Amino acid sequence: MNWRELLSGAGSMNRRTDPWAAVEVCWRINSAEWRGGGGDGKTSEIVSTVERGHPLHVERSEQTILVGDSGVGKTSLLVQFDQGKFIPGSFSATVGIGFTNKVVTVDNVKVKLQIWDTAGQERFRSVTHAYYRDAHALLLLYDITSKSSFDNIRAWLTEIHEYAQSDVVIMLLGNKADMSSERAIRREEGERLAREYSVPFMETSAKTGVNVELAFVAVAKELKSRAIQHSSEPKFRIHEYIEAQKEKSGCCSFF
Numbered sequence: 001m002n003w004r005e006l007l008s009g010a011g012s013m014n015r016r017t018d019p020w021a022a023v024e025v026c027w028r029i030n031s032a033e034w035r036g037g038g039g040d041g042k043t044s045e046i047v048s049t050v051e052r053g054h055p056l057h058v059e060r061s062e063q064t065i066l067v068g069d070s071g072v073g074k075t076s077l078l079v080q081f082d083q084g085k086f087i088p089g090s091f092s093a094t095v096g097i098g099f100t101n102k103v104v105t106v107d108n109v110k111v112k113l114q115i116w117d118t119a120g121q122e123r124f125r126s127v128t129h130a131y132y133r134d135a136h137a138l139l140l141l142y143d144i145t146s147k148s149s150f151d152n153i154r155a156w157l158t159e160i161h162e163y164a165q166s167d168v169v170i171m172l173l174g175n176k177a178d179m180s181s182e183r184a185i186r187r188e189e190g191e192r193l194a195r196e197y198s199v200p201f202m203e204t205s206a207k208t209g210v211n212v213e214l215a216f217v218a219v220a221k222e223l224k225s226r227a228i229q230h231s232s233e234p235k236f237r238i239h240e241y242i243e244a245q246k247e248k249s250g251c252c253s254f255f
């Protein structure tokens with residue numbers, strides 16, 4: 001059963017036609033608020049669908065942009081997330097912008113992330129700016145072996161605040177965490193900068209895959225919770241989620 005069928009089944013309870021309404025209906029059912037309340041046979045069908053654990057499909061693209069200096073690993077991070085692989089070898093800089101669609105299932109809801117991979121080179125900056133306005137989330141990368149890429153983060157944040165929506169989800173990522181012998185930026189420095197700007201932070205490796213999925217899943221969870229947050233549920237807090245997941249995986253001890 002897809003969300004359209006769910007929506008028509010839920011129509012007697014919620015007449016909105018927004019696809020997110022179907023998710024909200026099921027969300028409430030999921031949290032037992034309307035359990036058994038429909039009396040039309042359809043409600044219990046929806047309940048059992050959710051109980052069987054079938055993810056709800058959501059046709060809405062959440063636009064996520066990867067930004068940061070050239071060579072920090074934006075394309076590699078996306079390839080690792082999308083295909084689970086790292087292609088070593090010569091570096092070929094992104095020209096302009098490219099995108100990948102990826103569906104992430106979070107809390108039994110499918111969230112479609114449209115991920116834009118931007119070119120870090122200065123000459124493409126005006127192209128990148130054009131995409132900021134429509135972004136729901138921004139992953140801002142630096143390379144832990146490159147001091148200049150870290151020093152430029154402030155300038156990137158200034159641009160983001162100038163061109164993006166004020167409520168855009170921003171996450172700071174220190175990539176290439178596998179290259180500890182060439183590390184130029186300590187993890188604490190990344191953490192301090194992230195705290196200063198009140199953005200979540202983690203170190204990632206597009207090579208080993210460490211924290212790559214976590215970064216995108218955390219963004220998907222945040223965007224989903226903003227779209228269908230129900231008042232009876234505790235608010236999703238991305239900082240707390242990331243810290244808890246990092247602790248669980250003992251992520252940073254092997255860098």
Ligand SMILES: Nc1nc2c(ncn2[C@@H]2O[C@H](COP(=O)(O)OP(=O)(O)OP(=O)(O)O)[C@@H](O)[C@H]2O)c(=O)[nH]1
Nearest residue numbers: 070071072073074075076093094120176205206207
């Ligand atoms: N060891 C290691 N190398 C990485 C990692 N991520 C990227 N690289 C390498 O760094 C180089 C640049 O990576 P890209 O992904 O092309 O960088 P980019 O940020 O997309 O660069 P632009 O397209 O110019 O903006 C490539 O040679 C990658 O193989 C990583 O996590 N670890």
